[in-house]
Amino acid sequence: MSEIALQLVLGIGLLLFSARALVKLAEKLPSSFKISPLFIGITVVALGTSLPELAVSAVALMRNDIGLAMGNIIGSNIVNVLLVFPIGILIGKLRIGTTKTQRNALILIAVTALFIFLNTIISPNFPSGLVLIISGIILTIAEYNWAIFGRKHEDSSKMKHLKKEKFTLSEVITLVFSAVGIVAGGYITVTSTQMLSTITGYSTTVLGLTVTAFATSLPELFTTVFAQEEHQEKLTIGNILGSNIYNLLFIGGIIDLYRTKTFIPYTDWVILALSAILFLIVIRKYSGERVSKWVGIILILCFLAYIYWLSRIRG
DSSP: OHHHHHHHHHHHHHHHHHHHHHHHHHTTHHHHHTOOHHHHIIIIIHHHHTHHHHHHHHHHHHTTOHHHHHHHHHHHHHHIIIIIHHHHHHHSOOBBOSSHHHHHHHHHHHHHHHHHIIIIISOOOHHHHHHHHHHHHHHHHHHHHHHHHHHHTTTHHHHHTSOOOOOOHHHHHHHHHHHHHHHHHHHHHHHHHHHHHGGGOOOHHHHIIIIIHHHHTHHHHHHHHHHHHTTOHHHHHHHHHHHHHHIIIIIHHHHHHHOOOOOOOHHHHHHHHHHHHHHHHHHHHTBTSBOOHHHHHHHHHHHHHHHHHHHHHOO
């Protein structure tokens, strides 16, 4: 037991260190490339912090454990909205954007609807996986084009005052190692938490929705904490939006490429949809404003209710 606990501490420590390094480097990207911090959060940071989900889902697929693979990404999206987002609200002064953030919140709703449709109405198969992955590629290209357009229009005055910083080779290497550290830390954390949780007797789907979902969301959580400390609120919002979108499109697409239809309770799909809708409601209501602290408290209470429901109903 002590060895497993030490392994868990090691994994979380590696995640903490790597996420901190990733955020510090991501802060330089907007000024280096004269591009919106939201775009960096949605793409570069989001892809980096989603690597543990990819690692866990890939290992689960190799073990033919579809329940764990699907539960992991569904649970991670729910955790990002009901835990990571409210922590960002409570520890900082999170201001919601009026244009790009609003658009990407609507995109998250569309992506969530597409993912649920392909996995419930249409039997998940190779074409479904291709649709999700191609959609992810198209969306990434569109995000880049929108960022370039914004640089010349709504963000033009802000970009003019940004002092351009050069990205050194050592920083590029550090960026790569940070991503590797997140993957390694995520894998170690997930493996150790699975070992600690085997005695509970929960199914791997429930395990994926809770333990591994929380563990693989630690990079998003740490990134949110560090971004708020550095007053990088756009990185916080962008990271949550991007992580949830890419979890469904890229990691969900990879799962659908290789899996046959496996029963996932409809309640899981409903909660996934409701969490995305709840996130959109907050984003729309507080457009151009700072989110009230009581919203963060309500979201955390929803998270606790969700965990209680899983333990009582699905345990």
